[in-house]
Amino acid sequence: xxxxxxxxxxxxxxxxxxxxxxxxxxxxxxxxxxxxxxxxxxxxxxxxxxxxxxxxxxxxxxxxxxxxxxxxxxxxxxxxxxxxxxxxxxxxxxxxxxxxxxxxxxxxxxxxxxxxxxxxxxxxxxxxxxxxxxxxxxxxxxxxxxxxxxxxxxxxxxxxxxxxxxxxxxxxxxxxxxxxxxxxxxxxxxxxxxxxxxxxxxxxxxxxxxxxxxxxxxxxxxxxxxxxxxxxxxxxxxxxxxxxxxxxxxxxxxxxxxxxxxxxxxxxxxxxxxxxxxxxxxxxxxxxxxxxxxxxxxxx
Ligand code: AMP
Numbered sequence: 001x002x003x004x005x006x007x008x009x010x011x012x013x014x015x016x017x018x019x020x021x022x023x024x025x026x027x028x029x030x031x032x033x034x035x036x037x038x039x040x041x042x043x044x045x046x047x048x049x050x051x052x053x054x055x056x057x058x059x060x061x062x063x064x065x066x067x068x069x070x071x072x073x074x075x076x077x078x079x080x081x082x083x084x085x086x087x088x089x090x091x092x093x094x095x096x097x098x099x100x101x102x103x104x105x106x107x108x109x110x111x112x113x114x115x116x117x118x119x120x121x122x123x124x125x126x127x128x129x130x131x132x133x134x135x136x137x138x139x140x141x142x143x144x145x146x147x148x149x150x151x152x153x154x155x156x157x158x159x160x161x162x163x164x165x166x167x168x169x170x171x172x173x174x175x176x177x178x179x180x181x182x183x184x185x186x187x188x189x190x191x192x193x194x195x196x197x198x199x200x201x202x203x204x205x206x207x208x209x210x211x212x213x214x215x216x217x218x219x220x221x222x223x224x225x226x227x228x229x230x231x232x233x234x235x236x237x238x239x240x241x242x243x244x245x246x247x248x249x250x251x252x253x254x255x256x257x258x259x260x261x262x263x264x265x266x267x268x269x270x271x272x273x274x275x276x277x278x279x280x281x282x283x284x285x286x287x288x289x290x291x292x293x294x295x296x297x298x299x300x
Contacts, residue, residue, distance in 0.1 A: 001039040001041070001117055001247070002040070002042065002043050002066070002116050002117075003036055003040050003116065003118040003243060004042075004043045004109075004119050004120070005036070005042065005044055005045065005119075005120045005239075006029065006046065006069075006107055006122060006124070007027065007046060007120075007121070007123055008027040008028045008029055008081075008128075008231070009029055009048050009052075009078070010025075010026040010030070010078065010079045010080060011025070011051075011052075011079070011081070011082070012081050012231060013081075013082035013083075014085075014231050014274060014275075015082075015084040016084075016085045016293075017086075017087065017089070017215070019228070019274075023057045023080075024275040025059070025273060025275050025276055026231060027079065028122035028123045028124075028232075029235075030046075030060070030235075030276070031232030031236045031239065031270065031276070032200060032236070032238055033060065034063060034065070034239065035263075035266040035270065035279065036120075036243030036246070037065050037239075037243065038243060038266065038287055039243030039246065040118075040244075040247040041249045041294045042065045042066065042069070043066040043069060044065055044067055044069055044070055045107050045109060045113060045132070046070050046105075046164075047070070047071045047073060047101045047105045048071070048073070048076075049076035049077040049289045050081075052078050053078055059276070064091050068112075069110055069113055073101045076100060077101060078100040079099055080097070081094065081097050081232065082094070082095040082096045082097075084228065085229075087265075087293075089203050089205075090230070092295075100178070100186045105128060106128070107128065107131065107250070108134050109132070109135045113136075114136055114221070115136075115142040116136060116261070117138075117139055117246075118139065118141050118242060119132070119139045119142045120144070121142070121144040122142050122145050122164070122238075123145045123147050123235075125150060125154060126146070126157035126160070127154065129144055129288060130157065130164070132157050133161075138280075140249075141245060141246075141251060142166050142167075143169060143238070144161060144165050144167075144168055144241055145169045145170065145235070146158060146174065147170075147171075148177055151174060151178050156208075159194065162191075162194045163194075163195040164195070165196050166197050166198070167197065168198075168199050168200070168252075169202065169234070169237075169238050169241075170191070170200075170201060170202070171201070171204075172184055172203045172204075175188060175191055175201045176300055178191060178194075180231075184201060184203075184209060184230075185216060188216065191211070197212060197213075198210065198211060199212075202233075202234050204221070204233070205227075206220070207219050207221040207264060208260060208263070208264060210247075212253070212256075215257055219257075220261050221267070222268035222290060222293075223297075224268050226272045227272070228272055228273050228278075229271065229275075230272060230275060231274075232270055232275075233270055236267045236269075237263040237264060237266065237267040238263060239266060239268030240259075240262045240263035240265065240267065240287075241261070241262065241263030243262075244258065244259040244262045245259045255282075262287065265294060268290065269282055286289045
């Protein structure tokens with residue numbers, strides 16, 4: 001069952017304590033769609049400028065991702081983000097953001113995109129996220145991501161969006177900001193009471209927490225010592241999670257927990273190299289193998 005993702009498509013420049021890369025393939029919708037493609041068909045909606053290398057589109061298509069919704073603005077420039085990681089690799093500073101064509105992103109979905117039953121509204125303005133949601137007829141599952149910027153500058157819009165989605169994925173610091181509560185367990189449930197049926201709080205190297213009316217749990221990150229570049233960890237986590245849900249077509253507590261675990265496993269591969277390099281070298285079998293090891297670790 002196709003899964004639709006709408007979000008940023010970017011050229012990233014990333015600096016870690018030991019290495020750096022310039023203008024590499026990135027963006028929330030790119031990380032998400034690549035990760036989800038291990039599980040289900042994916043349709044990508046985004047915007048780029050004519051500085052966008054065609055081989056990037058080719059790379060996504062090679063994994064079967066539908067890029068018919070990737071709009072190229074002639075004479076425009078692609079969204080660019082640059083960030084620098086601290087020594088601990090868990091925190092980073094954003095050095096520069098050039099929204100470029102993403103600033104005026106006004107997604108108009110192709111006809112077959114409107115029929116997608118599974119929708120992920122990747123990090124973006126709640127106004128644009130709502131516009132996308134308005135175009136999709138009767139989706140079965142809608143999950144969104146957000147960030148501190150939107151919590152601060154589009155709070156009311158975000159609150160309206162929360163009432164219309166099934167799940168929200170956000171970082172620990174964002175959950176605290178949104179609820180004005182430093183206790184993550186309380187914060188998770190407070191966000192849930194703002195609208196979504198379930199909330200996932202991502203905690204970087206400490207894994208992810210899940211909240212629904214009847215469940216509260218935390219899953220650890222898969223312990224990898226080979227952290228090269230954490231960029232896109234959150235988006236690849238969400239891609240793995242939603243890809244698995246779309247493939248299964250149901251959202252029982254058991255399936256949701258398995259989906260969380262797959263999200264954690266895909267993210268653990270993603271951080272092992274810059275951009276999509278590590279994910280390009282794996283297949284579904286690699287994910288299953290690491291998931292089996294992870295499952296063993298959690299059984300006692
Ligand atoms: P993550 O590490 O999961 O937070 O995702 C990082 C990705 O998000 C990078 O590839 C960036 O291009 C993209 N990104 C950074 N800032 C923004 C923003 N304000 N809106 C949308 N995407 C962004």
